[in-house]
Amino acid sequence: MATTTSPSKPLNSEMPIVASGDARRREAFGQFLILLSLIVLLALTLVPIVLMIFFSLKDNGQIYGRFWGMPNPVRWENYSSGYAAMSRYITNTLTYSSISVLGVVFLSSLTGYVFARHRFPLKNQLYLLILALLMIPGVLTLIPSFVWVKQLGLLNTPWAVILPWTAGGQVFGILLCRTFFSTLPQELFESGRLDGATEFQLYYRIALPLSWPIIVTLAIMHLVGTYNDFIWPLLTISSSEMQVVSVGLTQFTTQFGVTDWGPRMAAYVVATIPLLILFMFGMRYYIRGITSGAVKA
Amino acid sequence: MPGLPRLRHITLSLIFIACAAIFSLPALAQSGQWEQQIGDVVYSTALSADGSVQIVGSRNNRAAAYDAQGNLLWEFKPGSTVWGVSTSEDGQWTAVASEDRNVYLLNAQGEQVWAFRSTRIMLDVAVSRDGSRIFASDEGRIVYFLDRETGEPLWQATLSNIADRVTIYGGSTIRAIAGNRDSQVILFGPDGKQLWQKQLSDSVLSVGVNGNGTSVVAGTLDGKVTLINGANSDTVWQIELPNEVVCNTRESSNCVKVAISADASRILVGTINGDVYLLNGTDGSIVQTQTAGAPVTSVSISRDGQTLMFATREGIVNSTNTAVAAAEFAAAQERQRNLTIGIPVALLLVLAVFTGWVRGTETGRNFWTVQIREPREFLVRVWRSRTSYILIAPTIILLLIFNYYPAASGLYHSFTEWDGVKTEWAGLSQFQALLNSQYFWIGVQNALILAIAAFVKLCVPLFVAELIFHIRSTSLQYAIRTMFIIPLVVPGVVGILLWVNIYDPNIGLLNQTLTLLGLDDLTRSWLGDKTTALPAIIAIGLPWVGPFALLIFYGGLISIPQELFDAAKVDGATWWTRFWRIDLPLLMSQVKLLVILAFIGSVQEFQSIFLTTGGGPGSSTYTPALELYYQATRFNNYGLASAMGTVLFIVILGGTIINLRYVRSQTEYEA
Numbered sequence: 001m002a003t004t005t006s007p008s009k010p011l012n013s014e015m016p017i018v019a020s021g022d023a024r025r026r027e028a029f030g031q032f033l034i035l036l037s038l039i040v041l042l043a044l045t046l047v048p049i050v051l052m053i054f055f056s057l058k059d060n061g062q063i064y065g066r067f068w069g070m071p072n073p074v075r076w077e078n079y080s081s082g083y084a085a086m087s088r089y090i091t092n093t094l095t096y097s098s099i100s101v102l103g104v105v106f107l108s109s110l111t112g113y114v115f116a117r118h119r120f121p122l123k124n125q126l127y128l129l130i131l132a133l134l135m136i137p138g139v140l141t142l143i144p145s146f147v148w149v150k151q152l153g154l155l156n157t158p159w160a161v162i163l164p165w166t167a168g169g170q171v172f173g174i175l176l177c178r179t180f181f182s183t184l185p186q187e188l189f190e191s192g193r194l195d196g197a198t199e200f201q202l203y204y205r206i207a208l209p210l211s212w213p214i215i216v217t218l219a220i221m222h223l224v225g226t227y228n229d230f231i232w233p234l235l236t237i238s239s240s241e242m243q244v245v246s247v248g249l250t251q252f253t254t255q256f257g258v259t260d261w262g263p264r265m266a267a268y269v270v271a272t273i274p275l276l277i278l279f280m281f282g283m284r285y286y287i288r289g290i291t292s293g294a295v296k297a
Numbered sequence: 298m299p300g301l302p303r304l305r306h307i308t309l310s311l312i313f314i315a316c317a318a319i320f321s322l323p324a325l326a327q328s329g330q331w332e333q334q335i336g337d338v339v340y341s342t343a344l345s346a347d348g349s350v351q352i353v354g355s356r357n358n359r360a361a362a363y364d365a366q367g368n369l370l371w372e373f374k375p376g377s378t379v380w381g382v383s384t385s386e387d388g389q390w391t392a393v394a395s396e397d398r399n400v401y402l403l404n405a406q407g408e409q410v411w412a413f414r415s416t417r418i419m420l421d422v423a424v425s426r427d428g429s430r431i432f433a434s435d436e437g438r439i440v441y442f443l444d445r446e447t448g449e450p451l452w453q454a455t456l457s458n459i460a461d462r463v464t465i466y467g468g469s470t471i472r473a474i475a476g477n478r479d480s481q482v483i484l485f486g487p488d489g490k491q492l493w494q495k496q497l498s499d500s501v502l503s504v505g506v507n508g509n510g511t512s513v514v515a516g517t518l519d520g521k522v523t524l525i526n527g528a529n530s531d532t533v534w535q536i537e538l539p540n541e542v543v544c545n546t547r548e549s550s551n552c553v554k555v556a557i558s559a560d561a562s563r564i565l566v567g568t569i570n571g572d573v574y575l576l577n578g579t580d581g582s583i584v585q586t587q588t589a590g591a592p593v594t595s596v597s598i599s600r601d602g603q604t605l606m607f608a609t610r611e612g613i614v615n616s617t618n619t620a621v622a623a624a625e626f627a628a629a630q631e632r633q634r635n636l637t638i639g640i641p642v643a644l645l646l647v648l649a650v651f652t653g654w655v656r657g658t659e660t661g662r663n664f665w666t667v668q669i670r671e672p673r674e675f676l677v678r679v680w681r682s683r684t685s686y687i688l689i690a691p692t693i694i695l696l697l698i699f700n701y702y703p704a705a706s707g708l709y710h711s712f713t714e715w716d717g718v719k720t721e722w723a724g725l726s727q728f729q730a731l732l733n734s735q736y737f738w739i740g741v742q743n744a745l746i747l748a749i750a751a752f753v754k755l756c757v758p759l760f761v762a763e764l765i766f767h768i769r770s771t772s773l774q775y776a777i778r779t780m781f782i783i784p785l786v787v788p789g790v791v792g793i794l795l796w797v798n799i800y801d802p803n804i805g806l807l808n809q810t811l812t813l814l815g816l817d818d819l820t821r822s823w824l825g826d827k828t829t830a831l832p833a834i835i836a837i838g839l840p841w842v843g844p845f846a847l848l849i850f851y852g853g854l855i856s857i858p859q860e861l862f863d864a865a866k867v868d869g870a871t872w873w874t875r876f877w878r879i880d881l882p883l884l885m886s887q888v889k890l891l892v893i894l895a896f897i898g899s900v901q902e903f904q905s906i907f908l909t910t911g912g913g914p915g916s917s918t919y920t921p922a923l924e925l926y927y928q929a930t931r932f933n934n935y936g937l938a939s940a941m942g943t944v945l946f947i948v949i950l951g952g953t954i955i956n957l958r959y960v961r962s963q964t965e966y967e968a
Contacts (some may be wrong), residue, residue, distance in 0.1 A: 034764050038777055041761060044840045045784060048795040051806055052787075055798075069807045111692040120682030121675060126689070130696065136704050137949050138920050139901050140942040141930045144706035145699065147717045167699035170692055199684045228789045230904050235930070246790040250908060261804065268791045275786045283782070290845060291852040 009239070031141075056082070063261050075262055082266030088241070089248035090274060096162050096244065097226040101219045103166035104173050109215060112177025113203045117189060133171045138231075146235050160236040161244070165229070169222045176292065180214040181207055217289040220282040227275060245271050262295035330617045331367025332809040335359075339608030341382045341421070343391070346559075348604025350388025351597075353614050354379030360393045365604070365618060371407025375399065379431075381421035386600065390428030390445065394419035400433045402445065411448035413441070419569030423465040423473070426508075428489075432473040434460040434865065440475050442489060452489030457481070466506045474513060476501030482515050482525060493530040497523060502552050508559030512578065518544055522566055524581060525664050542569045551592040551610055558602030567593025567607050569743075575605070589615070613735060711940035716933045727940035743831060747920070748899035754841040755891055759884075761842050762850035763876065778851060782844040786959040793908045796837045800824050800909075814936040824910050827917045834909055835920060853887040854880065867948060889956060896952050900945055921945055 055063060057071035071171055115127050145164060154160040184207065192202050208215070230246040237243055240251065249271055277285065337811060344351055351363045356378045362370040376397035384391040390754040391403040396418045402410040417437035424431050430451075438459050441450040460475040460483075472492070473485045478500045484492040499519040506513045510527040517523065520542030524533040544552035554567040557578065559850035564576040569592045570800065575585040591609035598605055606616040654661040679686075711728070714721040731737050761781065768774045784792070799806045802822040811820045823833040857879070865875045881888075903922040912919045912927070921941055929938040 012745070030767075031769060034767055035773075038764050041757075041840050041842055042777070042780055045781065045842050047806070048792065048799065049784065049787060051799070052791075052795055056439065063804050067804060068813070107692045107695070113690045114685050114688045118682070118685040118688075120685040121678050123685075126693075127565075130692075133696065135950060135953070137897060137901055137946055138698070140707045140946040141700070141703040141924060141936045143925070143935055143942060145703040146929070147715075147935060148699075148703055150717065159673075164699045167695040170696065171700075174692070199688065203688075207602065224785075230790055231907075231926070239315060246788060249788070249790050249794065261798070265798075267907050268794065272787050272789055275788060279786050283779070286785075287782075287848055290848050 050266050052268050055261055056269050057262070060260060061264045063246035078266035079270065081263040082268075082270045085263070086245065086248065086267045086270045089243055089245045090271065091245040092158075092242060092277050093227055093246075094274060096158055096165070097223050099158075100162050100165040100169065100226055103162075104169040104222050105147065105215055105219050108168070108170050108173025108218060109177045109208060109211065110203060112174045112179075113181050113207050115174065116178045116184075116204075117198075117207070130171060130174060134175075142231065142235070145232075149236055155236055156238050156242065158242060161226075161229075161233050164232065165222075165226050168255040169225065173218050174220070175220055176214060176289070177211070179292070180211055184210060209256065213288070216286040217292075220278060220286050221289040224275065224286065225279065302631065312767040320866060330615075330622055331363075332613060333363075333367055333616045335361075335608070335612040335614055337612050338610050339594055339612060339614055340378070340380050340606050341394075342597040342606050342614065343382045343384045344597045344599040344604055344606055345384055345388030346386040346426075346600035348601070348606075348616075348618055349598040350384060350391075351604075351606060351616055352382045352384050352391055353608065354393060355612065358395075360391070360403075362388070362391065363616070365616075365621075367616065371403075373401070373407050373409070375401060380419065381423075383422050383424040383431075383465075385424045385428030386426040387428075390424055391421040392424045392431045392433070394433055400431065400441075400443070402431065402448065410445075413443055413450075415439070415441070420459070421462045423463050425465045425471045426468055430465065430471045430473075432463050432475075434463045434475060438477075438632070440473070440484070440485075442473060442487075454485065454489055454491075456483070461501065462503050464504050464506045464591045466508065466510045472505055472510060474506055476504040476515055480517065482513060482530075484513075484527070495525055495530040495532075496806035503555045503563070505555050505557040507557050507561035507578075512561035514555045514557045514564055516555040516566065518552055520544070520553055520568070522555055522564070522576070522581065524564075524578070527550070534581045535753075536576075537583075538566065538568060538572070538574065539583070539586075540568070540572055542568045542570060544569050551594040554593055554596045554597045554607075556598040558598050559600035560602065563598060563602045563804050565596045565598045565605055565607070567596040569593070571609070573607050587596050589613070594643055599693055610633055646648055660699060707939045707942050707946075710936055711943040713939075715936035715939065717935050723936060727937050728944070730937060731940055731944065734924075736916055736919050736924045737921060739916050740919040740924050743918060744900055744902060744920050746831065747835065747902050750835045751895035751899045752892060754838075754843070755846055755888075755895060757841045758843050758846035759850050759888075762847055762854055763880065768852045769874075778847070781842055781847055785844045789904065790908065793837065795907050797824070800833055825914055827914050830910050830914060830918050834905055837905060837909075849887050849891060850884060853884045857883050893953055893956050896956070900949055900952070 023130060054071065057074045057076070058079070059075050062069065062075075115123065149155055149160050149164070154163070188206050188210075189202055192206050197205065228246060229244075233244045233247050237247070240248070243251070249268065335353060335355045335357075337355045337359075339353055339355045341354040349365050351365070352360060354360045354364065358374055358377055358379065359372065360375070360379045360382050361372040362384075364370055373393060375393060375395040376399075378396040379393055380396060381394035382391065389405045391407070393401040393403065395401065398418055399412040399414050400419050400422050401412045404410055413433070415433075415435045415437065417439075418436040420434050420436055422431060422433040429445050431445060432440065433443065434440045436459055437965075438456045439453055440456065440460055440463060441453045443449065444451050456475065456477050456479075457577050458477045458479040458481075458716065460477040463473065463475045465471060465473045466488075471487050474482060475485070476482045480497045480499055480501060482495045482497065482501055482504060484494075486537045487491050495513075497515060497517050498521060499517040501515050501517055503516040504513065505515075506527065512533070513525040513527050515523050516523065521535055521537055523535040525531070526533050538553075538732065542553055552569050556565045557563070561578040562579075563584075564578050566574040566576060567589065568574075571589045571591055573587040573589050573593060573594060573596065574583050576582065577584050589607055591613065592613040593607050594610050595608045596606065598784075603620045604616065606614070608614045615900075655665045656662075710720065712724060714723045717794065765774055765778055765781075768777065787795075800823040802808060802820070802825070805823070807823060808820040811817065821829065823829050860881075861879050862875070865879055870878065901922050902920045903926060906918055906920050906923050907926070910918045912923050922945070925938045925941040925945075928934040928941070
């Protein structure tokens with residue numbers, strides 16, 4: 001009946017099909033061209049970053065006088081003034097972001113779990129209603145949210161950014177977590193139920209420990225997203241005591257004078273460091289978040 | 298039992314009629330108040346005896362008549378600012394004093410009957426009760442007593458100083474009163490004879506007289522209101538207003554304005570502080586205080602004292618019929634009472650009839666078992682799943698407060714005038730304003746350019762992903778991919794600010810490089826030049842290897858089954874044909890996603906513009922989102938900003954749907 005002759009196994013891709021010397025030379029030249037173009041593109045892409053580090057070690061005299069010269073003497077003290085300017089903003093941002101990350105991770109995983117594992121009336125309608133929020137652009141809600149936050153009396157308090165960040169970050173989080181939880185084997189939960197675990201315990205003891213990768217992904221993505229948010233803190237936070245990094249970065253002219261570029265660039269570098277550390281540990285998770293989010297959308 | 302259903306119908310109909318009667322009450326009452334924006338400073342207002350004709354004269358060369366509900370009756374456009382208006386008892390004859398040096402007499406339709414021309418600017422005018430005499434003053438210190446029939450002065454008099462305001466009274470014997478800048482109030486007889494002259498403490502800015510001339514009220518520059526006995530010019534009372542009024546002569550047109558009813562019982566006063574007082578005519582005590590929100594430039598009170606009107610420097614005219622307003626208040630109370638009693642009674646009745654029907658009749662029992670059981674079972678199921686609902690409740694509540702509510706609020710407020718506190722329904726007028734706003738259209742044009750540029754820019758990450766994918770060594774692939782993702786660590790704001798630095802005219806990398814290459818002519822202030830600002834913004838991020846798009850394209854490429862490439866190789870396909878025949882078709886879902894995201898991003902583009910040019914130079918780099926931000930933060934124009942948000946939302950929604958529906962998606966392949 002079923003012919004079991006060829007299981008259509010793919011050809012070994014490592015094995016060259018034609019291996020004449022001429023073709024091999026062409027192949028090598030092709031590889032060289034590819035690498036060359038990639039390196040040129042990479043160099044161009046990294047120009048602003050190199051420029052930033054370069055400038056951050058010079059003073060205005062060196063920048064204006066010897067633009068192309070190396071930093072000499074190297075102005076490390078730029079970093080102390082850059083740090084002094086940014087430290088408060090960075091602390092603020094990391095505080096707000098962390099609280100929001102905790103909220104998002106907890107709420108999204110819990111709600112994602114319920115939507116993946118529970119059956120209840122109106123489940124699909126509610127889920128669609130939440131997903132519909134992905135279609136609402138920021139421009140529509142920006143001003144009404146601002147007025148609303150103002151009416152709630154949250155303006156110029158940390159809650160003005162923490163609460164909306166948390167609420168907004170959930171939508172993507174729920175999507176991510178639900179997809180992940182529905183891949184977990186049903187038997188785990190069945191046995192948990194037989195052992196008399198409550199619904200919350202099933203979530204807390206079984207689902208959550210199994211889902212660290214996705215939780216870390218969500219946390220990193222949300223942290224990066226909130227760290228980069230600009231327009232919302234710009235609208236809702238006016239006191240520089242409470243301001244976040246992205247807005248704080250634009251307020252240098254008043255701190256250093258218009259053209260003191262060295263400390264300013266040093267401050268840019270300082271503002272980059274938290275993300276650098278985060279990516280050093282979590283790049284893998286972030287990339288997974290981007291690609292898995294892309295597959296869903 | 299055929300009797301029962303009929304009884305039921307009758308009962309139900311009766312209940313229905315009762316409810317309809319209760320709810321239809323509000324429709325009978327007519328509004329006794331209106332408020333309108335005239336568009337410019339209102340210098341003068343006037344009312345007919347019963348308030349049915351309401352005249353407004355304003356700086357935008359306009360005199361207009363409204364009825365008690367604020368509907369426009371007619372409009373008259375003289376050659377210049379209207380300083381004074383007045384109308385007869387029946388509203389049939391209206392006089393207009395204009396800066397174009399004319400006094401116009403208008404009939405009931407607002408058509409010009411005649412114009413009397415003076416050599417100087419006409420400041421004020423008054424029309425007698427029957428409309429037969431018109432009294433006017435000009436800037437040349439002259440007052441004219443005009444005859445309606447001929448349009449010529451019966452007499453005229455030159456005063457010691459300019460009379461800013463005049464008034465007139467009397468039926469058979471018509472007398473005229475003028476208040477001037479020498480602080481005098483002067484009474485003239487019908488023949489022009491000066492009957493008395495009263496010296497007050499400061500320039501007279503406003504005068505009013507009651508029906509029979511017994512009470513003359515005057516408002517002066519020092520913020521005082523004085524009531525003069527019209528028979529002997531004695532002062533009856535004089536008051537200072539509770540909020541001190543301080544003005545100088547330049548502000549005299551809105552300092553203290555007064556008006557008095559025919560029986561002298563009510564006096565209306567408006568001040569530069571924006572306060573409107575209703576005074577008791579007998580002793581000057583304050584009956585009522587209201588705030589107009591802007592300096593009051595004119596007040597009027599009808600002869601019957603029921604219609605009160607005031608206008609402000611901001612061009613707002615407010616007219617209230619106190620009798621109707623009181624009746625409305627009473628009616629509202631009545632309605633409230635009816636509802637609080639009526640609704641529970643009606644509900645109880647309905648419940649009683651329904652219970653009787655379900656228990657007592659065959660059809661009722663049937664209905665109960667068929668129709669009610671299902672919803673009841675649904676509720677039971679909901680109750681059983683209460684744990685699930687409780688677990689998702691925090692999420693839902695947070696989303697309701699910070700996501701659903703603002704979205705709904707944005708959609709709703711795009712149909713209103715909204716300053717964040719007060720909301721006023723404005724229909725489609727915000728969208729109209731948007732269509733007429735040149736900034737918005739410049740923004741749309743720029744957003745379109747940005748969107749097209751964003752689509753084109755997507756080619757670079759696709760190209761780079763292909764290149765990386767073609768590297769033989771996997772570890773090298775990984776290393777190069779990682780290096781391309783490095784820019785992710787730079788915060789978005791820093792990324793843009795670095796480019797602002799690159800474009801800097803003095804120490805910018807771009808100009809420095811051009812100088813180094815000997816291309817000094819090309820150097821310029823890239824962001825400060827109208828022709829280069831937008832291209833410079835588009836060029837930000839050159840060579841545009843977006844890490845995000847790169848990851849998605851690369852992820853798509855490595856998920857393509859290897860068999861397909863092998864098959865292509867066997868068939869001898871070139872790199873080029875393979876790209877078009879295999880890679881691109883299989884990457885279509887990634888392309889689609891990135892195109893949607895690029896489109897949404899460009900329509901909402903704010904950050905890169907705000908941080909680079911702020912919309913300038915001029916308005917050359919405006920985007921709709923930037924204009925939205927400015928309308929909200931600079932002008933508190935939240936209604937217009939919401940309308941823009943709604944329009945952009947619709948554009949984004951439409952673009953996304955078109956993209957999802959018409960861009961060819963996943964090509965089916967068999968592995």
